Amino acid sequence: MKKTFLYTGLAILLSVGASAQKNSDAIKFSETITKDRGFSHLSVLASDEYEGRETGKKGAWMAAEYIKKQFKSFGLKGPVKDGKDKYFQNVGLITNDVAGASLAVNGKARKLNADFMIPSNSVANAPIAINVNEVIFAGYGLTKDGYDDFAGINAEGKVIMIFSAGDPTIKAGEPELTGRAAMMARQKMMTTLMKAKPKAILLVDMNFDKMPEYAKIAAASGRIMLKKDAPATAAPARPTLTTLTISPATANEILKTSNTTVEALAQKIKESGKPASITANTALMVAAQKKETTHRGENVLGFLEGSDPILKNEVLVVTSHYDHIGLVADPNATDKVNNGADDDGSGTTGVLMLAEAFAKAAKAGKGPKRSVLFMTVVGEEKGLLGSEWYAEHPIFSIENTITNLNIDMIGRGDDDRPGDNNFVYIIGSNMLSDDLDRIGKKANEDYVNIVLDEKYNNRTDPNQFYYRSDHYNFAKFGIPVIFYFNGVHKDYHQPGDEVSKIDFPMLAKRAQLVYFTAWELANGANRPVVNKNEDGTPKTN
The missing domain is CATH 3.40.630.10 (Zn peptidases)
Structure with missing residues (x-):
C-alpha cells in the first residue's frame, strides 16, 4: 500500500x-x-x-x-x-522450453530441426497430442482484397498448412512488405486465423534448409521470465495456437497423396491470382510438451x-x-x-x-x-x-x-x-x-x-x-x-x-x-x- x-x-x-x-x-x-x-x-x-x-x-x-x-x-x-x-x-527466473517434440507423416518420423521445428511460444502448458488423417493446404492464409484462401473451408478443429511468408495479392511492380511491416501483417493474419479455431498450423518456410541450426534450437527455448505466484483469482489463460514450422520437403510429403508440391501450388496461385486450397488425405501425428527450467x-x-x-x-x-x-x-x-x-x-x-x-x-x-x-x-x-x-x-x-x-x-x-x-x-x-x-x-x-x-x-x-x-x-x-x-x-x-x-x-x-x-x-x-x-x-x- x-x-x-x-x-x-x-x-x-x-x-x-x-x-x-x-x-x-x-x-x-x-x-x-x-x-x-x-x-x-x-x-x-x-x-x-x-x-x-x-x-x-x-x-x-x-x-x-x-x-x-x-x-x-x-x-x-x-x-x-x-x-x-x-x-x-x-x-x-524460469524458461518454459519445448521437450519431447515429434512429428510423423504417414507413419514416418520426421527429424527435429532438420524437417520441422516447434517454437516455444506456440506450445501451451498442456502437452500437445495431435493425430489426424487430413491436412488442409490454404495457400498464404490470407483473406483480403477479394482474395480468400479459406473460401469454402471450415478450419475449426483442422490442421491447416500455409506458407510462412508471401502475399499473392501484391501486383507486379508493387513493393512487397518487408521487415516490421511484413511481421505485423503476418501477426494480423495469425490473429484472424486463431479466431477460426484450427487444431494446429503448419508454416511452410521455403528457406527452412538455409536457417542456421542455432536459430532453430533457440526458437524452441522459452523466453526467460519471472516465476510468479499464482493469483488468488487467475486470469483466463491466453489462447495458444499450436504452430510448427516445416521444410518444403516435409510439406511435399504431406501433399504426396494429392500428387502435387508446394512449389507447384505456389506457381499456380501466382499465375492465376486465385487460391489453390486443397485437402490432403494424410496421416499426421504431432507431440510436444513444455518443461519448466529454472535459471540462476x-x-x-x-x-x-x-x-x-x-x-x-x-x-x-x-x-x-x-x-x-x-x-x-x-x-x-x-x-x-x-x-x-x-x-x-x-x-x-x-x-x-x-x-x-x-x-x-x-x-x-x-x-x-x-x-x-x-x-x-x-x-x-x-x-x-x-x-x-x-x-x-x-x-x-x-x-x-x-x-x-x-x-x-x-x-x-x-x-x-x-x-x-x-x-x-x-x-x-x-x-x-x-x-x-x-x-x-x-x-x-x-x-x-x-x-x-x-x-x-x-x-x-x-x-x-x-x-x-x-x-x-x-x-x-x-x-x-x-x-x-x-x-x-x-x-x-x-x-x-x-x-x-x-x-x-x-x-x-x-x-x-x-x-x-x-x-x-x-x-x-x-x-x-x-x-x-x-x-x-x-x-x-
Missing part, C-alpha cells in the same frame, strides 16, 4: 534549499570517482572473459561475484536475510546504513543493470562477444564508484544520514526482470524508499549529439516529484555543471525510454526516480560496444552528478515530496 507523506511549506523550502551551499565533505569523498577507477572496473566487467554477461549464463554469474567482492571490500553490508549469500537476492540469476546488493537514528529508516536506492545480451549467436561471427561496455557496464561501474565514495565517507565519520542501497540488477535486457523482482519482493519497504537513481549507459555519446559528450539525458526526474527535479538540477548546478538534456523526459517519447529501464519498476509504485542515460549509438546491442570506445572522463563526470544528487538526497532535511500520480496528474492529499 502506498503511503502519502505530508509536509509543511517550510519543510519543502528547507529540502529544496539543502543543496544551496556546496558541501566540502561531499566534494572530498567524490575524489575517488575518476576515469582511472572507472577503467579498472569496466575493463573487467566488459572483458571477453565475461562473455557479454547474459542473464542465466556464466558471464552474468562472474559479474555478480565481481560486484559482490567490490561491495564487501568497501565495507558495505549484505542486507538479504533469506538466502545463503546476504549480498545476493535470488531472482526467480541474482540482484547484487550493498547496503550502507544511515547515521541518523531516525532518518536511517529511509532508504535511497541507486541502481544499474549488470547484465547484457551475451554471445553472438552466429558461430561464424568474427567478434563473438557483445561486451556491453556502455550498456550497462558503464552504469554498473558508476554504481561501484558511488558505493566506494559513500563507504569511505562513512568510515571517516561523514556517512549519510539516510541509508543507501547500492543495487545492480540482473535481467534488464530480458524485460526489467531483476528490478521487477525487487520491487515486488523488496528488502526495504517501498514506503520507506525515498528515491531511485538509475544509471543505464553513461559511457559514450549520442549519434544525435555528435562532437560534444558534455551532457546527460535525465528522464523521469519531474514525473512524480517536482522536489526531486529541483534537487537533481541544483546538484548539477552546484557541483558538476554538465548539460542536462530533457529531450526524452516525457511519457509520449516515441522511444518510450521512461518505461525501458529499471527505474520504472520503482516509479510504478510511486517512488520518484531519475534515469541517467547517454542515448544510443551505432554499437547499441552490437559487438562493437567495447571498452576502447568509452569516454572515461565523461563516465566519471556523469557518475559524479549521480553521486552529488545522492549525497543531497541522503542528507537533506526531508525526502522528496511526491506531488504527482504515475499518470502525471497532481496528487491530492
Whole structure:
C-alpha cells in the first residue's frame, strides 16, 4: 500500500534549499570517482572473459561475484536475510522450453530441426497430442482484397498448412512488405486465423534448409521470465495456437497423396491470382510438451546504513543493470562477444564508484544520514526482470524508499549529439516529484555543471525510454526516480560496444552528478515530496 507523506511549506523550502551551499565533505569523498577507477572496473566487467554477461549464463554469474567482492571490500553490508549469500537476492527466473517434440507423416518420423521445428511460444502448458488423417493446404492464409484462401473451408478443429511468408495479392511492380511491416501483417493474419479455431498450423518456410541450426534450437527455448505466484483469482489463460514450422520437403510429403508440391501450388496461385486450397488425405501425428527450467540469476546488493537514528529508516536506492545480451549467436561471427561496455557496464561501474565514495565517507565519520542501497540488477535486457523482482519482493519497504537513481549507459555519446559528450539525458526526474527535479538540477548546478538534456523526459517519447529501464519498476509504485542515460549509438546491442570506445572522463563526470544528487538526497532535511500520480496528474492529499 502506498503511503502519502505530508509536509509543511517550510519543510519543502528547507529540502529544496539543502543543496544551496556546496558541501566540502561531499566534494572530498567524490575524489575517488575518476576515469582511472572507472577503467579498472569496466575493463573487467566488459572483458571477453565475461562473455557479454547474459542473464542465466556464466558471464552474468562472474559479474555478480565481481560486484559482490567490490561491495564487501568497501565495507558495505549484505542486507538479504533469506538466502545463503546476504549480498545476493535470488531472482526467480524460469524458461518454459519445448521437450519431447515429434512429428510423423504417414507413419514416418520426421527429424527435429532438420524437417520441422516447434517454437516455444506456440506450445501451451498442456502437452500437445495431435493425430489426424487430413491436412488442409490454404495457400498464404490470407483473406483480403477479394482474395480468400479459406473460401469454402471450415478450419475449426483442422490442421491447416500455409506458407510462412508471401502475399499473392501484391501486383507486379508493387513493393512487397518487408521487415516490421511484413511481421505485423503476418501477426494480423495469425490473429484472424486463431479466431477460426484450427487444431494446429503448419508454416511452410521455403528457406527452412538455409536457417542456421542455432536459430532453430533457440526458437524452441522459452523466453526467460519471472516465476510468479499464482493469483488468488487467475486470469483466463491466453489462447495458444499450436504452430510448427516445416521444410518444403516435409510439406511435399504431406501433399504426396494429392500428387502435387508446394512449389507447384505456389506457381499456380501466382499465375492465376486465385487460391489453390486443397485437402490432403494424410496421416499426421504431432507431440510436444513444455518443461519448466529454472535459471540462476541474482540482484547484487550493498547496503550502507544511515547515521541518523531516525532518518536511517529511509532508504535511497541507486541502481544499474549488470547484465547484457551475451554471445553472438552466429558461430561464424568474427567478434563473438557483445561486451556491453556502455550498456550497462558503464552504469554498473558508476554504481561501484558511488558505493566506494559513500563507504569511505562513512568510515571517516561523514556517512549519510539516510541509508543507501547500492543495487545492480540482473535481467534488464530480458524485460526489467531483476528490478521487477525487487520491487515486488523488496528488502526495504517501498514506503520507506525515498528515491531511485538509475544509471543505464553513461559511457559514450549520442549519434544525435555528435562532437560534444558534455551532457546527460535525465528522464523521469519531474514525473512524480517536482522536489526531486529541483534537487537533481541544483546538484548539477552546484557541483558538476554538465548539460542536462530533457529531450526524452516525457511519457509520449516515441522511444518510450521512461518505461525501458529499471527505474520504472520503482516509479510504478510511486517512488520518484531519475534515469541517467547517454542515448544510443551505432554499437547499441552490437559487438562493437567495447571498452576502447568509452569516454572515461565523461563516465566519471556523469557518475559524479549521480553521486552529488545522492549525497543531497541522503542528507537533506526531508525526502522528496511526491506531488504527482504515475499518470502525471497532481496528487491530492
